[in-house]
Amino acid sequence: MTKLRIGNGYDIHRLVSDRPLILGGVQIPHELGLLGHSDADVLTHAIMDAMLGALSLGDIGHYFPPSDPQWAGADSLVLLTKVHQLIQDQGWQVGNIDSVVVAERPKLKPHIHKMRDKLATVLALQPNQIGIKATTNEKLGPEGREEGICAYAVVLLLEA
Numbered sequence: 001m002t003k004l005r006i007g008n009g010y011d012i013h014r015l016v017s018d019r020p021l022i023l024g025g026v027q028i029p030h031e032l033g034l035l036g037h038s039d040a041d042v043l044t045h046a047i048m049d050a051m052l053g054a055l056s057l058g059d060i061g062h063y064f065p066p067s068d069p070q071w072a073g074a075d076s077l078v079l080l081t082k083v084h085q086l087i088q089d090q091g092w093q094v095g096n097i098d099s100v101v102v103a104e105r106p107k108l109k110p111h112i113h114k115m116r117d118k119l120a121t122v123l124a125l126q127p128n129q130i131g132i133k134a135t136t137n138e139k140l141g142p143e144g145r146e147e148g149i150c151a152y153a154v155v156l157l158l159e160a
């Protein structure tokens with residue numbers, strides 16, 4: 001019987017005026033962007049943490065410390081490539097991913113197909129193995145006040 005592992009991930013970054021908004025590797029036109037040591041792509045970060053969590057391999061901060069200048073401005077898709085390699089080296093592959101991005105603005109729906117395509121390319125998956133949903137926070141809390149954007153992800157790994 002195929003062995004399965006499941007992991008979940010979460011990340012949040014602050015919205016500021018002088019940064020690009022990058023989610024799932026896609027730059028989205030908006031007057032605010034996410035602040036971070038890397039490109040602050042919360043969706044990709046949540047997915048990586050879910051992949052690592054499924055194998056009890058720790059979290060992204062362990063592999064790419066925010067204190068390390070090597071990761072300053074890093075493209076999170078490059079980090080995802082490394083995490084993907086790590087799970088492959090351990091004998092696992094991604095079965096499917098599901099995720100939610102919580103953002104009051106902008107509307108993400110027009111960009112979701114491109115995010116799925118980008119992530120699928122990096123992970124050698126079909127886009128239909130990657131679920132990305134968007135929701136507002138109904139103006140409640142930090143996401144609702146547009147102070148930040150967060151993302152949640154669940155990943156199922158299959159023994160390769």
Ligand SMILES: Nc1ccn([C@@H]2O[C@H](COP(=O)(O)O)[C@@H](O)[C@H]2O)c(=O)n1
Pocket residue numbers: 102103104105106107108109110134135136137138
């Ligand atoms: N940043 C967002 C937020 C939401 N959407 C889409 O709108 C639908 C309704 O959102 P509610 O938070 O009002 O339930 C949601 O299901 C998404 O399809 C979006 O594209 N971008």
Ligand SMILES: C[C@@]1(CO)OP(=O)(O)OP(=O)(O)OC[C@H]1O
Pocket residue numbers: 011036037038039040041045060061062063064065066067068071074
């Ligand atoms: C991605 C990393 C890379 O240094 O930094 P940040 O972009 O600040 O993101 P965060 O989720 O706060 O921490 C994880 C780090 O690994």
